Amino acid sequence: MTTATPPTVDGADRRPPSTGHAAAAPSPVAAAAGWLVQNPLLVLLVVMVAGVQLATGAQLGWGNLRGVFLDAAVIAIVAAPVAMLVIAGYIDLSVGSTLALGGVVAGKVAQSGGSPLVAVGAALLAGAAVGVVNAVLATVFGLSSFIVTLGMLTAVRGVAQLVSPLPLSNFGEAFGFLGIGNIAGIPLPALLAVAVLLTAGVFLTRTPAGRHVYAIGVNREAAYLSGVDVRRIPFLLFVTSGAAAGLAGAITVARLNSAPAGQLGGGFELAVITAVLLGGIALTGGEGSMVDVLVGVLFMGLLRNGLTLLGVTTFWQNVASGLALVAAIAIAAATHSVRGKMQTREARRLDDAAPTG
């Protein structure tokens, strides 16, 4: 679904000079239809929120949304770098355990009287260290990132439990601010998530290295033959994803005010991957944007929240979330072929319109 696949060299003047008849711009109806086809999940999201709001009158209240954003923020912070890895043709399944490691490391520092900033820095470093291991195995040795990070998922969980065999708790108010604090009425984690998504979005669209992420995901061989550094970029993405998971761990622990190494972030990697896929970022790589990630994360959060508001029990919520993922991907596949046909037609139209010779 690659909603807004970021613009490249298409400035204001993308059309060839009009020859008068054939090259008329597509009609507004066709343009609107095209946009809807490219953003089916966004349409679903709006319909869903409107429905829940009409039925319960409760979803769009700030108090409720605040809770949704707080939950979504932790996922978004990690989903952004994981999505970039997926775009480049890799995956990171180790983020759940990395979150636990970051959490217990931050908890230890905070409990022993370290400042919150030092605690966060330690969590980032611990997460980045996991990322380096993933990166070396997947990019330098060329092992499958699926297998490498699946192994690390288990190994890092063990490391977290070794670091903190007993659950930690009570980290002090200053550290707690990271999890539950507000700035201008907006939860701090949500602000961090927005910052992460914006930074990642700007990186992906406005820097050569960001565009290379797509190039590597679409065709690694061609990227290599075009002089793209096909190892360094994924390497840095793995490190970033590890660090982001570490940060997410610090936030989670600060919010819970406890750090149970065995349970922290259990199933978190699946929530992250689900959000990324829901957003329409294909596992085959080369497609997707941070807008997709945002939509995916919000869809998941608002779906669960809506079901809760409607009084659906947790078990049924799980059933619904799972089905939503499958449905979203089915819709994506269906719109994909429609979009392909539209592009072919558009290419032919422009070809016909261009002056021959």
Place this chain on the structure above:
Amino acid sequence: MTVSVRGLTKRYGPTLALDRVDLDIAAGEVHALLGHNGAGKSTVITCLGGGTAPSAGSITIGGTTHAALDPRSSIAAGIAVIYQHLSLIDRLDVTENLFLGQEATTAGVFLRRADHRARAVRLLERVGLDVSPDTPVRQLTIGQRQLVEIAKALSRDARLLVLDEPSAALSPVESRRLADLVRLLKAEGIAVLYVTHLLNEVVELADRTTVMRDGRVVWSQPMAGVSKTDLVTAVSGRAHGAAVAPRPVDPDTAPALAVDHLQAPGLHDVSLVVRPGEIVGLYGLVGSGRSRLLETLFGRRRATSGTVAVDGRTVGVGRPDDALRAGLALVPGDRLRQGLFGSLSSGENTVLRVMSLTARAGWRRPRAEQEVFRSTAAAFGLRPADPAVPVSRLSGGNQQKVLIARWVNDRAGTRVLLLDDPTQGVDVGARAEIYDVLRQVAAERGLAVLFASNDPDEVVALAHRCLVMRQGRVVDELDMRDTDEEQLLDLIHSELEPS
């Protein structure tokens, strides 16, 4: 029994690959199919083998007319296609490969292995292959595998055997053995469609020959009384490709590319120079080392010794990135797999490298990128000239222009342009346009152009000089000014063929 193809037409998007092709192959006859790359030979074969459905036309075999075949119905109709890339399964042994998909079973479940083996022995004997039926296919040479494929075709009672450039990867001895087998099968009443580049094979084996050019049949006659010269004329099609003479190059100019005693796996002591503004063709068959040489110059493969100099400066090329920094760029042979980013836009495909060169302090400069796209799209006649169209939606010729534009523009700083098979899968109109683009970049920008091709017509149309490659060596050098087209084609063919 005769196989008749009538009005066979195949469109790929905007490209017309086959245009109303008629073809008759009689039982007990060897029918040669000749033509350059992109002439449509492969498409005919693919339609016969059921790999693709024709857009129009029919295939009649044994009295039954088919509008389209799929692989299963093609086999059932008695057609066996031996593709250049053989379709055996490496890990299975000869017997298993022979009966794959048509296994004889007991009670519908259990393989009758002993039965298979006995039949395999007889089949191998029939094609003259002296290996045990228990040999894993991966241990066989290409020539032996080909014979296994033919044996497989015989086991299916094939009535039409299609051979796609069967001798391209064979040693002279294996080629002769294959020719003997073809004669034997012909005597048994099998119809053979023999696709090839090599005129000697045609003269030696064929009863009838059809020549294709640009998706059409341009010539079809029984071979009685036909000379090799007639074939050369038919294949080259004099009027077509009579190119504007390339702008002469001063032979005293310092070379832009100088390769000195280059050694690499599969390359032996290659030395050559290309001057600024000069277009040099590397002519050779599959496996002659022409692609390997380009890939080695570009850093895709490692050289073991020798030097490469660009504008007089020796460059150490370990990776493509190094080559690009030194001003050496390659448009690879496999456009889809090695060149294009299919789902990305043509604009992005064009500026992928330039993006880093125009960036300031790590930030892209969209205006500079747009300018690069606009100017190259205009200079090369890219259609559509819209940067937002996914490159996978462009025709082959326009895709190739995008790849050339990636390296040749005001920002890229390319000095030497290497192209592997520059018009592969490009239709005839676009081919002429690509030749124009290459002449233009050589003449106006003073680029040195070195291209590999196995299409003699292309070398004639484009090159100032031609280097002939065989078995990893440059074995001959021809000045294209002094040679008339037909003489040259004849010369190239007689040089390349084992006599």
